[in-house]
Amino acid sequence: MGDKSKVFTKQEVASHNDSSSAYIILEDKIYDVTKFLSEHPGGEQALLDLAGQDATSSFHDVGHSSDAWKMAEEYVVGQLKTSEEEGVKEKTRSPECCLGQCFLGQWREIVISPTWSNFLIPLGISLLVYFSYKGVKELF
Structure with missing residues (x-):
């Protein structure tokens, strides 16, 4: 779905925050979940509450299965642009973690x-x- 190499800023993603165009950020990837709203097992509102935002922590908190991650790949439309002003983004797991x-x-x-x-x-x-x-x- 779409050009997966397209780069979005947080401001661009933030403008896609309603049922006509709903984008979410998961681990620096941008997902267009507009067509998935009515199919989401947790209900449409669960996605709309996070539309236009980074939903990574909420996605992990709910404990989605590996199947959910695979299904989500269908909706990737691009990557999140990380600007130098925001600094270097830390990885989820640090290399020091043995x-x-x-x-x-x-x-x-x-x-x-x-x-x-x-x-x-x-x-x-x-x-x-x-x-x-x-x-x-x-x-x-």
């Missing part, structure tokens, strides 16, 4: 995610009740 730190960070995110919390808390309580019952049973 494998162990990144690995632990990923596991920490997995463990504290609602899915795992909803599983681990009842499991912990169940184990506590089980061992308490087993200990009381041995006393009598």
